[in-house]
Amino acid sequence: MQILHRIQDVREAVKTARAENSGLKVGFVPTMGYLHKGHASLLEAAREQSDLVVLSIFVNPLQFGPNEDLSRYPRDQERDLAVARAAGTDIVFFPSVEEMYPQPTKTVVSVSEVTERLCGAARPGHFDGVATVVTKLFNIVQPDQAYFGLKDAQQIAVIQQMVDDLNTPVGIVPCPIVREEDGLAMSSRNVYLQPEERKQALVLSAALRMAEGLVQSDSGSLQAEELRQAVIDHIRQSPLADIDYADILAYPSLVPVTDLRSTPAFIIALAVKFGKTRLIDNIIIRK
Amino acid sequence: MQILHRIQDVREAVKTARAENSGLKVGFVPTMGYLHKGHASLLEAAREQSDLVVLSIFVNPLQFGPNEDLSRYPRDQERDLAVARAAGTDIVFFPSVEEMYPQPTKTVVSVSEVTERLCGAARPGHFDGVATVVTKLFNIVQPDQAYFGLKDAQQIAVIQQMVDDLNTPVGIVPCPIVREEDGLAMSSRNVYLQPEERKQALVLSAALRMAEGLVQSDSGSLQAEELRQAVIDHIRQSPLADIDYADILAYPSLVPVTDLRSTPAFIIALAVKFGKTRLIDNIIIRK
Incomplete structure (x- = not known):
């Protein structure tokens, strides 16, 4: 080398x-x-x-x-x-x-x-x-x-x-995103996290999995804003989580989407601070 | 081909x-x-x-x-x-x-x-x-x-x-700039010029030659602004010439220069309209 x-x-x-x-x-x-x-x-x-x-x-x-x-x-x-x-x-x-x-x-x-x-x-x-x-x-x-x-x-x-x-x-x-065994997305910035922050940071991947489940079980009535709100509510259960953004956009154009069925692929993208450390995570869901 | x-x-x-x-x-x-x-x-x-x-x-x-x-x-x-x-x-x-x-x-x-x-x-x-x-x-x-x-x-x-x-x-x-025999810098836009405009457009190359002469015969007192003014005065002898800019800058940085002796190379750059046609020309003078 x-x-x-x-x-x-x-x-x-x-x-x-x-x-x-x-x-x-x-x-x-x-x-x-x-x-x-x-x-x-x-x-x-x-x-x-x-x-x-x-x-x-x-x-x-x-x-x-x-x-x-x-x-x-x-x-x-x-x-x-x-x-x-x-x-x-x-x-x-x-x-x-x-x-x-x-x-x-x-x-x-x-x-x-x-x-x-x-x-x-x-x-x-x-x-x-x-x-x-x-x-x-x-x-x-x-x-x-x-x-x-x-x-x-x-x-x-x-x-x-x-x-x-x-x-x-x-x-x-x-x-593809590579994750720790417990779900946290690998990031060079994870090293900044204090033990309690590291624990609560699991809420990101958990919120995305929850959202994926909602989409999979949706019969066609789920709206982007409703899904976004469910993700935000989920993250807010962790008191250390300070949400920078939690957005649902068409992918890869990254323009807003209201009707989830109108776009072939959308991303649920998160940026959340735990103390001084800002973490990002996302899931791309394709029809 | x-x-x-x-x-x-x-x-x-x-x-x-x-x-x-x-x-x-x-x-x-x-x-x-x-x-x-x-x-x-x-x-x-x-x-x-x-x-x-x-x-x-x-x-x-x-x-x-x-x-x-x-x-x-x-x-x-x-x-x-x-x-x-x-x-x-x-x-x-x-x-x-x-x-x-x-x-x-x-x-x-x-x-x-x-x-x-x-x-x-x-x-x-x-x-x-x-x-x-x-x-x-x-x-x-x-x-x-x-x-x-x-x-x-x-x-x-x-x-x-x-x-x-x-x-x-x-x-x-x-x-290097390629010129017509009479001095006009070659340009695709020259074709726009009406006959009288074409004639008066010679003032650009003439002004640059005049300026070059001033620099060559200068004993050390010539200032950029003085040279610029001489170029502008020369161009204004042609009534059809509408000066867009006539500037003297260090080359290739294109920052303003006041003392011509302080810079290893400077450009005298002109943009002048004749009717609807905007022509540019320049000379780069090196020490």
């Missing part, structure tokens, strides 16, 4: 591999590190479908708001490299902030509409930062396919929209 | 050529058509430096403002193909608006600072449209180098900034 810090070195490593095998498939997993089983599942999917697997680890300042957790975002380089190695990664790209942003960027890639709600509304500028850094990473690695976890379902919708609009020559592969 | 209308066909043609020659250099000239000797010089530079020369002809609606000349922008497909053929072009990409924008784009590539002045100020949204379509075209053609004329000096500065910021794997090659 090669560990590279310089853009130029990554370009050359990929170029060399392509020169040796003109049909080479490059699979790419961009992350912010502090890798968990969710990330490992992305690397494993990339490993299965690609000849060369590239992982990037970069905590991207551009996607953090001024009052967000950039400085305290968890990092563990040694464990990350062990996870990467175990998953069969070929190249780890581990750039510094100075390498990625030698100057403050004057160029921003901005996606509208799919960014209007959910985390786009709650975290202004966040998805501009995501779209811009993903564009940079795609331009550096030039992968055939890139793998993203569905926990960040809006992120996937944004990146797919960007790729479609800009004709970016990269296939986007969404991968 | 292949003439292709579909994105997929261009991708495949370039891919096929690369598969046959792994060291293939692809040179790309993006244009809005109505090709003149300026465009031909770009194609010739690309021909000299590349194995495969790709020309795109696309009048990009995204870079025109609501009151601009999109609908009457001149077109001559037959002549364009003759110019392309004569310059040794291999592939002409000639997409429809529907092919490039099957849906209105939700994604915009936006460059700040270098777009604040000159045409960026005079044509709001123009450079977002340019940066976005150039990103799309680069993603479709995936060239090694792209060729742009220095008549649109701000456009080159914007694209170079974008490429630097986004790590776009394309080299930007600026090419």
Whole structure:
């Protein structure tokens, strides 16, 4: 496994591999590190479908708001490299902030509409930062396919929209949410949770399962707002849960939906704070 | 010479050529058509430096403002193909608006600072449209180098900034302004000029030559504002000239400059209307 810090070195490593095998498939997993089983599942999917697997680890300042957790975002380089190695990664790209942003960027890639709600509304500028850094990473690695976890379902919708609009020559592969045994969605931010918060955070996945059950047993009268209210009521049973949003939207367009039967797929998306820690979770329900 | 209308066909043609020659250099000239000797010089530079020369002809609606000349922008497909053929072009990409924008784009590539002045100020949204379509075209053609004329000096500065910021794997090659024998900078829009306007439009290149002379004979006391005023006074001798801007800025940063000796290169940039026709011209002066 090669560990590279310089853009130029990554370009050359990929170029060399392509020169040796003109049909080479490059699979790419961009992350912010502090890798968990969710990330490992992305690397494993990339490993299965690609000849060369590239992982990037970069905590991207551009996607953090001024009052967000950039400085305290968890990092563990040694464990990350062990996870990467175990998953069969070929190249780890581990750039510094100075390498990625030698100057403050004057160029921003901005996606509208799919960014209007959910985390786009709650975290202004966040998805501009995501779209811009993903564009940079795609331009550096030039992968055939890139793998993203569905926990960040809006992120996937944004990146797919960007790729479609800009004709970016990269296939986007969404991968299922990976959960702890008790249901909590894997997240680098779970490490922030105090024991009681960790316990009450189970309400997210429980509320989504409950909602899925309501949809499955629905005879056709269930309205989106009614379902949303049931989810909110469920979450409010946990006194530490501070709801940022709980929304039901068409997926992947992320426009509001009133009649659940009118849309082929919808997402129930949650962002809930437990103490200082903001967790997200979601379920996508298809007809 | 292949003439292709579909994105997929261009991708495949370039891919096929690369598969046959792994060291293939692809040179790309993006244009809005109505090709003149300026465009031909770009194609010739690309021909000299590349194995495969790709020309795109696309009048990009995204870079025109609501009151601009999109609908009457001149077109001559037959002549364009003759110019392309004569310059040794291999592939002409000639997409429809529907092919490039099957849906209105939700994604915009936006460059700040270098777009604040000159045409960026005079044509709001123009450079977002340019940066976005150039990103799309680069993603479709995936060239090694792209060729742009220095008549649109701000456009080159914007694209170079974008490429630097986004790590776009394309080299930007600026090419000199090509002029008519009498000095008028080649432009597709010159065809709009009425005979008297055409005559008076010579004032642009004349004012720039005059300014260059002032700089060359300057003993060190010449200030930017004084030079700018001399250029404006010169242009105003032509009664049909309606000055949109006449500015002196550092190049390529395009920030204001007061002391001409403090900057290694500056641009004198002009946009002047003659009747309905807006012409631009410039000179870049290096120490």
